[in-house]
Every structure is written in structure tokens, then in C-alpha cells.
Amino acid sequence: MNNFFQIEKLSQELSGKTIFKNISLKASKGEFIAIIGPSGSGKTSLLRTIVGLDRQKSGTISLDNIILSNSSIHVPVEKRNIGLVIQEKVLFPHLNVLENAKFGLPKNKDSESRAIEMLKIFKMQDLLKKFPHEISGGEAQRAALARSLVTKPKLLLLDEPLNGLDEELKEKLYPPLQDYLMKNRTTTIMVSHNLTEIKKLASKVYSFENKGLIKI
Amino acid sequence: MFNLNSWSIVLIATFIIFLVPIGFIFSSLFSGFSENFYHIYEYVLIEYSINSFILLLGTISIAVFFGVGTAYLVSNYKFFGKDFFEWGLLLPLAVPPYILAYVFTGIFDSYGSANNIIRDVFGLPNEYIFFPNLRNLTGAIIVFGFTLYPYVYLVSRVAFKNISGSLNDAARVLGQTRLNAFFKVQLPLIRPAIFAGIALVAMETLSDFGAVEHFAIPTFTTGIFRTWYGLYDLDTAMQLASILLLLIFIFIYFERASRSKIRYSNKSDAMSPKKEHILDFSKGIVCSIFCLVPVMIGFFLPVAELFNWLFQQNFEIDSKYLVSVSNTLMVSFAAAFIGCFLALITNFSARINKSKTQSNINVFLSLGYGIPGLILAVGITKFFTTVDDVLLVDFELFITGSMFGLIMAYIIKSYALPNNLISSGYNKFSVAMDESAEILGAPKRKILQKIHAPLLRPSIFAASLLVVSEIVKELPATLVLRPFNFDTLAVSAYIFASEERMFEAAPSALSIVLIGLIPIFFLNKLIRESKEL
Numbered sequence: 001m002n003n004f005f006q007i008e009k010l011s012q013e014l015s016g017k018t019i020f021k022n023i024s025l026k027a028s029k030g031e032f033i034a035i036i037g038p039s040g041s042g043k044t045s046l047l048r049t050i051v052g053l054d055r056q057k058s059g060t061i062s063l064d065n066i067i068l069s070n071s072s073i074h075v076p077v078e079k080r081n082i083g084l085v086i087q088e089k090v091l092f093p094h095l096n097v098l099e100n101a102k103f104g105l106p107k108n109k110d111s112e113s114r115a116i117e118m119l120k121i122f123k124m125q126d127l128l129k130k131f132p133h134e135i136s137g138g139e140a141q142r143a144a145l146a147r148s149l150v151t152k153p154k155l156l157l158l159d160e161p162l163n164g165l166d167e168e169l170k171e172k173l174y175p176p177l178q179d180y181l182m183k184n185r186t187t188t189i190m191v192s193h194n195l196t197e198i199k200k201l202a203s204k205v206y207s208f209e210n211k212g213l214i215k216i
Numbered sequence: 217m218f219n220l221n222s223w224s225i226v227l228i229a230t231f232i233i234f235l236v237p238i239g240f241i242f243s244s245l246f247s248g249f250s251e252n253f254y255h256i257y258e259y260v261l262i263e264y265s266i267n268s269f270i271l272l273l274g275t276i277s278i279a280v281f282f283g284v285g286t287a288y289l290v291s292n293y294k295f296f297g298k299d300f301f302e303w304g305l306l307l308p309l310a311v312p313p314y315i316l317a318y319v320f321t322g323i324f325d326s327y328g329s330a331n332n333i334i335r336d337v338f339g340l341p342n343e344y345i346f347f348p349n350l351r352n353l354t355g356a357i358i359v360f361g362f363t364l365y366p367y368v369y370l371v372s373r374v375a376f377k378n379i380s381g382s383l384n385d386a387a388r389v390l391g392q393t394r395l396n397a398f399f400k401v402q403l404p405l406i407r408p409a410i411f412a413g414i415a416l417v418a419m420e421t422l423s424d425f426g427a428v429e430h431f432a433i434p435t436f437t438t439g440i441f442r443t444w445y446g447l448y449d450l451d452t453a454m455q456l457a458s459i460l461l462l463l464i465f466i467f468i469y470f471e472r473a474s475r476s477k478i479r480y481s482n483k484s485d486a487m488s489p490k491k492e493h494i495l496d497f498s499k500g501i502v503c504s505i506f507c508l509v510p511v512m513i514g515f516f517l518p519v520a521e522l523f524n525w526l527f528q529q530n531f532e533i534d535s536k537y538l539v540s541v542s543n544t545l546m547v548s549f550a551a552a553f554i555g556c557f558l559a560l561i562t563n564f565s566a567r568i569n570k571s572k573t574q575s576n577i578n579v580f581l582s583l584g585y586g587i588p589g590l591i592l593a594v595g596i597t598k599f600f601t602t603v604d605d606v607l608l609v610d611f612e613l614f615i616t617g618s619m620f621g622l623i624m625a626y627i628i629k630s631y632a633l634p635n636n637l638i639s640s641g642y643n644k645f646s647v648a649m650d651e652s653a654e655i656l657g658a659p660k661r662k663i664l665q666k667i668h669a670p671l672l673r674p675s676i677f678a679a680s681l682l683v684v685s686e687i688v689k690e691l692p693a694t695l696v697l698r699p700f701n702f703d704t705l706a707v708s709a710y711i712f713a714s715e716e717r718m719f720e721a722a723p724s725a726l727s728i729v730l731i732g733l734i735p736i737f738f739l740n741k742l743i744r745e746s747k748e749l
Contacts, residue, residue: 020401053385053491077388090386094404103388103400151390 010059037208083153237595285366308514310732315427377383415471423588589693641675
């Protein structure tokens with residue numbers, strides 16, 4: 001289905017400063033889109049606006065034929081079913097890896113097995129009972145990815161999730177991530193400033209220039 | 217490694233002097249129990265325990281409800297008055313529980329201001345009483361709850377501030393509402409901080425003498441005081457003090473253990489500032505009212521009533537008040553000076569000797585803040601009477617009832633303040649500086665005088681002010697250890713209030729509150745810098 005995810009003429013201002021202006025973007029189901037741009041160009045703000053953590057100044061965001069946000073509607077973050085993985089390590093420090101992975105799932109008898117399955121995909125099955133401070137940065141990022149994907153988000157937003165990890169580790173992470181996204185036809189938007197990373201994953205690439213978005 | 221030199225000898229001497237009163241208290245448990253103890257054990261110990269337990273439970277409930285609730289609101293939302301509440305919620309720290317107790321009875325007693333105002337407005341006769349009697353456990357719980365909640369607020373506020381905004385965002389993205397994110401992420405993360413705050417509240421509640429005595433509630437502290445001054449049995453008073461001290465040590469341990477967990481539970485590799493959610497008008501007003509209630513009860517109400525009392529006696533200030541002020545300033549500055557000097561030497565010793573043992577001893581010395589003033593007074597009195605009997609009797613000298621005991625108690629109680637501040641001050645400059653000075657041929661004393669002391673001047677100045685503001689409030693140790701006819705502001709307020717001469721208590725009580733405002737400035741700075749406590 002075309003235009004599964006769409007943003008139209010989206011503008012954002014924070015503390016009176018224009019972050020981006022009149023941005024439009026479309027993605028079909030299962031598509032992997034990459035957005036590049038230098039630091040501070042507005043990539044992270046765009047993702048925060050899409051997920052609903054910040055409200056846009058103007059424009060419309062819709063997903064699966066439902067308007068998530070426009071001038072009169074604002075679906076709360078927790079009801080959007082959008083996954084977000086950022087480069088900052090955001091595993092909850094008081095929960096172990098398994099509890100972190102289960103966090104976004106409804107409490108039922110399947111939740112644990114679903115979380116374990118997802119952690120297995122990212123080769124984390126031996127670290128289920130470890131706390132975030134007991135695992136490495138790369139393992140924490142894998143757990144964060146698993147935590148986001150296990151909720152089966154309609155849209156996955158990746159904010160330089162592999163930044164800071166060494167190349168060897170990245171090479172290990174791409175295949176299971178790509179497999180999962182393709183199998184589940186998860187629409188994904190990834191922001192990065194690493195072209196090599198993008199070329200491996202994305203079918204369409206956009207670039208932030210002069211507070212706007214252009215396809216390259 | 218423990219290098220024995222003149223610096224470390226000061227540390228060891230301080231350690232011994234701090235330990236002796238506590239040693240005397242615990243030694244009482246091995247000297248046999250008198251008839252008085254068995255009488256207390258049989259008839260009143262249960263009552264002391266139950267009252268203390270109910271008091272603790274009630275106080276902790278209020279302190280946690282308002283302390284955590286207000287800290288959460290000012291940490292996560294923007295609403296009317298938020299900038300004021302951020303520091304304003306600390307204001308009740310300036311009001312010692314016993315002063316709020318005096319004010320409460322002055323306001324809510326049958327002939328108190330509140331009943332009088334209503335009767336005057338409606339022209340009702342005197343038998344109409346609108347407020348329930350507060351001279352009971354409920355009244356004491358309210359008093360302690362609203363004067364001590366800032367301890368929980370302070371640690372919770374700093375802990376909330378140290379939680380990365382990204383963790384909250386992650387919880388929201390994973391489907392949690394703001395409220396659920398609070399219960400599932402923020403609250404578990406600040407739990408150690410809350411426990412540390414609770415332990416402080418518990419220690420303060422169990423240590424208090426002035427408020428429970430004013431409300432005539434039998435607790436451990438009033439029991440110790442009555443046994444000593446009513447039954448003239450210092451040994452049994454010490455045995456009761458041992459039981460209370462053991463309880464206090466449990467809370468001290470609990471507090472220290474919780475503090476060490478704060479660092480672990482907030483461990484996040486990066487910190488994104490939390491975005492404050494702007495509340496709409498009606499929700500914002502509800503939050504403002506929720507934050508205003510504890511500040512109103514714990515600070516504005518007592519201050520307004522104290523000014524009212526001052527006004528009622530036409531702002532007349534007698535010479536006794538001026539003597540109390542001068543006495544208070546004299547002893548508190550003396551204790552501040554000696555305390556800061558000792559802390560400087562002990563920290564210097566630990567630093568130049570690069571000794572972990574000495575640093576640990578210094579941390580141990582700081583634990584004096586948790587020891588109730590009354591217990592310190594009991595221990596010091598026993599220590600001094602022993603010294604008088606054994607050493608000084610031949611010279612016809614005695615130190616019991618002298619200023620030494622009072623200043624010693626103040627130093628032990630407030631030592632944590634100069635010690636922590638000077639220790640943090642030392643952390644700001646490198647040991648390499650000392651080594652450079654040594655290479656240039658400077659002896660240790662010169663390093664202390666010419667390098668450390670000038671660099672530590674701001675810390676020493678802040679510590680002195682904090683010690684003075686802490687000592688000004690101290691009542692039970694002062695009451696017991698002061699030389700004959702030596703009144704401080706706290707003692708003077710206590711004496712007037714116990715004789716129900718509230719108007720005359722106002723100048724002293726108000727002075728204590730105003731001096732007590734000094735730490736708010738430093739604590740507010742600490743919140744803004746968001747340091748771990």
C-alpha cells in the first residue's frame with residue numbers, strides 16, 4: 001500500500017527558532033528510508049515530532065490512514081505505536097535485560113516468551129538477567145532494538161542507533177535487524193550521518209538542507 | 217596505611233573525643249539495671265515505643281506524600297509558581313518542629329488565634345471551639361510531617377533531576393502514560409533517594425525533644441529527660457538512650473546504604489535534560505495549590521503567627537532577648553570555628569597522608585549528625601562527671617556544667633557540615649598542586665596555610681554559616697548542657713512557650729527561623745547544580 005506513512009508541510013520551531021520548515025515525506029509499508037544531515041540540522045527533532053514527544057508548529061503527520069497530528073489532532077505518544085531507538089543508552093537501569101524487553105508489552109503469559117524470542121534474534125539470550133550496567137554498550141543497543149521491535153511498531157524510527165559502536169559490532173547487528181524488518185514489513189526511518197551505514201539499509205535517502213528535506 | 221604524625225594525631229584525638237560520649241552511653245548497658253529501669257520497662261516502655269512508632273509512621277507518610285509529590289511536579293511540569301516552589305518548598309527547613317508546635321498551640325488551642333478570629337467575626341461566645349485539640353499524637357504528626365518533608369523533597373528533587381529525560385521518553389514511546397511512566401520508571405529510580413530521605417526524617421523525629429515535650433507525648437526522648445530530671449537517675453536515662461541510639465544507628469545505616477545505591481540506580485551513560493510539560497490552567501492551579509499547602513503550613517503560617525505575636529507585644533524587645541542573641545552567636549560561632557578548624561586539619565591529614573583509613577575515620581566522624589542532642593548531652597555529662605571525679609577533683613576544678621560540654625555537643629552534631637564541604641572543596645583541586653609545593657620545598661604546614669586554606673575559604677565560609685544556622689535551632693542538648701542561667705534563643709523560646717507566654721517567645725522563635733533560612737540558599741544552589749547529596 002502506498003503512502004503508509006506520510007508527513008505534509010511539517011514545520012517545527014523550538015524556543016522561537018525554526019528547526020525545519022515545510023517538510024514532506026512519504027513511505028510505503030515496509031520501506032526503509034534514510035535521512036542524512038550534519039549534527040544540529042534537525043534530524044532528531046524530526047523524529048521526536050513524528051513520535052509525538054514534541055508537537056509540530058504546523059503540518060500533518062499520518063500513519064496507516066490515521067492522522068496522528070495536525071493543527072487540531074494530537075494522538076498522545078503512548079498511543080501511536082511507533083518505535084524509537086536512539087543512540088543514547090536508554091535501557092531502564094533498574095530493570096534487567098528481559099524486563100526491559102518486556103516493558104512495552106501488555107502483561108500476559110505470552111509477553112515473556114515474545115521478549116525472549118526477540119532477544120534471541122539479537123543474540124542476547126544469555127544476558128536475560130543482566131542489568132544494563134553489567135553489559136557492554138553494544139549489548140545495550142541490541143537490547144534497546146529488541147525492546148522497540150518486540151512491540152511490533154507500525155513505524156520504526158532509528159536515531160543513529162549504531163553510532164559509537166565499532167564496525168565489527170555493526171556488521172553483526174545489521175543482518176538480524178534487516179531480516180526482522182523485511183520479514184515483518186516494518187516501515188523504518190533512520191537518521192544518520194554515516195553514508196556507508198545508510199547504503200546498506202535504505203532504499204530512499206533524503207538530506208536536510210536549509211531547514212528543508214531533499215531527496216538524493 | 218596509617219602514617220602517625222602531628223596531623224593524624226589531631227584526627228585520632230578528634231575520633232576519640234567524638235567516640236567517648238557514645239562509649240559511655242553503651243557502657244551503661246553493662247553496669248546492671250536499677251529498679252527504675254524495671255519500672256520503666258514494665259509500665260512505660262511499651263507506651264514510649266508505640267507512640268514513637270505511630271509518630272514515625274504518620275510523619276513519614278506526610279513527608280513522603282508531600283516530599284515526593286511536590287518534587288515530581290516541579291521536576292516534570294511547568295505551572296504557575298513553579299520557579300518559586302523549586303526553592304520555596306525548602307522553607308519549612310528553617311522552622312524547627314518545636315517552634316511549629318508552639319505556633320500550632322498558639323493558633324489552634326481553645327483560646328488561640330484561629331478560634332478567636334472566628335468567634336470575633338461571628339460574634340460567638342467563648343464556649344464555641346472550631347478546631348480540634350492538637351496537643352496529641354495527631355498534632356505532633358502534622359508538626360513533624362510539615363517541618364521535615366523538605367528532607368524527602370530535597371533528595372527526591374535532586375534524584376528526579378538526575379534521571380535522563382530520554383528514559384522517560386522511552387517509557388512514553390513504549391506505550392506508557394505520564395502517570396505510568398512515573399510509577400514504572402521514575403519512582404523505582406528514585407527509590408533509594410526516598411529511603412535516604414525517610415531515614416533522615418525518622419532520625420529527626422526520634423531525636424526531637426521540644427515538640428513532643430510541648431505536646432506532652434511520652435516518647436523515648438521525653439522518657440530519657442524525665443528519668444534523668446524527674447527520677448534523678450542518669451544511669452537509667454543512659455540505658456534508655458542506648459535503646460534509642462541503637463534504633464538511630466539502624467536508620468543511619470539505612471540512610472548511608474540508600475545513598476550508595478542512588479549512584480547505581482541512576483546510572484545512565486548520557487544525560488538528556490528532561491523536558492517540562494506545560495500544564496493547562498486548571499491542572500496548573502491544582503499543582504500550585506498542592507505545592508503551596510506544605511509551604512503554607514510549614515513556613516508561612518508559623519512566620520505570620522510569630523509576627524502576629526511580636527505585634528501583639530508592640531515589638532518590645534527586652535534585654536534578656538539581647539543576651540540570648542549574644543549567647544547564641546557566641547557559642548555557635550565558637551563551635552563553627554572549632555568544627556571548621558578540626559575538619560580542615562582532619563581532611564588535610566587524610567590528603568597528605570594519602571590514607572584511606574583516615575578518610576574512612578572522617579566519614580565516621582560525620583555520623584554525629586544522626587545522634588540525638590539529648591543522648592549526646594547524657595553521654596557528655598557522664599563523661600565530664602567522670603573526668604571531674606577522677607582527674608580534676610584534687611585540683612578543685614570541674615568541667616561539668618561548663619561551656620565545654622555545650623560546645624563539644626554542638627561540634628559533634630554539626631561536624632558533618634564542615635567535613636563534607638571541606639572534603640568537596642578539596643576534591644576541586646588536584647593533589648599534583650601539593651606535590652609541586654613540596655618539590656619547591658614547602659613544609660606541610662605552609663601548604664595548608666598558603667595553598668589549601670585560601671583555596672578552601674569559600675567552603676569554610678559556607679560551612680561556618682551552615683553550622684551556625686544548625687546550632688541556633690538545637691534545643692535538647694543546649695537545655696541540658698548549658699551553664700547555669702545561660703539562655704540561648706532556643707532555650708529562651710522553650711522556657712517562654714512552656715510557661716504559655718507565647719508572645720514573649722516570639723522574638724527568639726522568629727530569630728531562630730530567620731537564621732535558619734541561611735541553608736536554603738545553599739540547598740537551592742545545590743539543586744540547581746543538581747549534585748548528588
